[in-house]
Amino acid sequence: MAEIVIVGGGIGGLATALAVARHGHSVLVLERADRFGEIGAGIQLAPNGMHALERLGLEEKVRALAVNVDELRFMDGITGEHVVSMPLTESYRRRFGNPYVVVHRAELHTVLLDACRASPGIKLRGGATAAGYEQDATSATVVLTTGERVTGDAVIGADGINSALRGHLVGDGEPRVSGITVYRAVIPMESVPVELRWNAVTWWAGPKCHFVHYPIAGGKYLNLAASSDDGATVAFAGVPASKTHVRDEFAKLGRTPRRLLELGEDWKSWVLVDREPVDEWTDGRVTLLGDAAHPMLHYAAQGACMSLEDAVVLGDLLDCSAAELAGRFVQYNAVRRGRTARVQRLSRQSIQLWHPAGARASDRNEMLSSMSTTDLHDYIAWMHGARQFDNPVVPA
Template sequence: MDQDRILIAGGGIGGLAAALALAQKGIPSLVLERSSRFGEIGAGIQLGPNAFHCFDRLGVGPAARGMAVYIDSLRLMDAMADGEICHIDLGEKFRTRFGNPYAVVHRGDLHGVLLQGCRDHALIDLKSGAEVTGYDQDDKGVVAKLAHGEAVSGRALIGADGLWSNVRRQVVGDIPPRVSGHTTYRSVIPTEQMAEDLRWNAATLWAGPKCHIVHYPLSGWKVFNLVVTYHNHAPEPVAGKPVPVEEVRKGFTHVCERAQEIIRHGKDWHMWVLCDRDPVERWIDGRVALLGDAAHPMMQYMAQGACMAMEDAVCLADSLSKTQALEAGLTTYRDRRILRTARVQLMSRAMGDHVYHPDGPHAALRNAMMSAKSQDQWLDTLDWLYGGNGLD
């Protein structure tokens, strides 16, 4: 029955994870994707142990583990001095402490695993070309209004439609996202085009004044993901715009030669102007709730955007399964998630300021503090994020 299903606006990682999580609890759903096909734009993403906890709860653990690259460490490099500041060992001690590994994956590969899981499940329906522009609701259900004039009904509506969420606009009624002025450029290159002395099995961050470079292997070591960011005071959002390498390089003329060489190897660069929002309490409007970037968009600096969306999905389904009162279940979901996601939002901004982009004495203080930590101290530092499963 249509009235028994949960409507999900958005067929990205968060929306598909929500559908899978609900299906694991016996709850049917309909995923409404605005694009003409289900797919994911972007290249690599990092997955902490909390992501793997979610994969198991979503029923896609083996498939997700099969497409991941398991890196040995997180490395922080000084982009001015061309030397390592510190690293975090991701080996046996890390895995034992947090119950799962740390890995990197191609965003499209991860989306594909979730999409196949949805296609294989009888309780999940998928509809593309179906942008949710708004909703009406009463005490019996929700009607989602679609851009081409159609309307679909369900028991509830989950807004998993990203940074520019139409559902959020009606739930929260807030201003547009905060434009950070930081622009990120992405490229994926064949492994043989990466400098041989930098083909590390690590997620590597080169931190410099108002800029940074990240690289790591993907897709079974067939390619390297390159992500570079600098402050260019971009005034408005941009997503996926092709740019020449010259535009990318001009933000890195002050860093060491080896770091600059990484950029020269990049091909087919595309740019994104980074945006986020302040944490808010209003995630719920009756039978409507927000999830992922629609609820708590964050900067990339903690590599937790996809992980937080998947945690949301599992927590949502768990909360709804424990009560017959739908609105109470949505409120419980919000209450269980809001402080954790707000912490990641605000710490992601702080990481950009104090780890990724400082200069002068600020950078020297970063180097001194981070290089002084032992591996056990790093594990203690990360315990709040990885120590539990993020879902309890």
């Protein structure tokens, strides 16, 4: 069996370690932070992400932590009109085979980390920052910023949107700055007015902004995420934002979303970034995964799901000898690029749904409100309904 080095100890990297190790390979996961952990707040997992977790044997553990959401609710953020809801209960779960859940990112990461620590084939090493890679006909080497070299039969880069391995492999420069700043906070559910404790992922759409909220941590907290198309030109991440600034930034929204935003404390802000889809993210015995391969805006709520899908596809393909690894990486790249590129493009296009004003917003509301439950489920079926993730998808 082979020795595989994975760069990045986030959700994608740990899921891949589990998927690869179950075929008997030895796996070393390198993480730049001294300790393995995860920051951030809530994430959404559609049935396709839950199917991937099921393939890893972790679905039940995640379900025990997650909130099963009843609907995706779209609201006009100015008028307060309930435009449309996509039900996520009986017919949705029958059709797609799993619930739509929300979970705290750290909780999902902990489930994956515990499983990796319990696996005899996986080693975890913190404080190891990758600068690039080298390879020859029989091995691949991660070059660390200290100059140390870590060699295996192959290397998988799961080191995020600013991937050092991608910089070497693809060479497409810095990520694209979207011009949108997102503000995030988590509040105790007990502080939320009872009439607003909806078991839903709720969007309030306004002119050049929108606000999303949903329960996490078994319903103990409400995750708040408000996006402003403010023309930001410089990327930053996790910068504190004052309550006054957030209030002023979203003052245009109606009374109910402002009531919820007013409850937020300890706001942090990020400028959203992504990259253009690329056809090739594999080079010999080195390949990329998740945000290192196909980073996307979070507006389709599929970033974690795509990483989990990548992991199980790659794991299945690596049921092979060390000599076959490079060829299997090519197969993985080929079967994943169409589907992931389509989600990348949809994530960008979604901004047109959230941020119009005036007549365009009215037209949007009319269009959405005319859609039946079946129409809504049909629209997302290609994405949420996937159970086999290794079938090429022609980009739409």
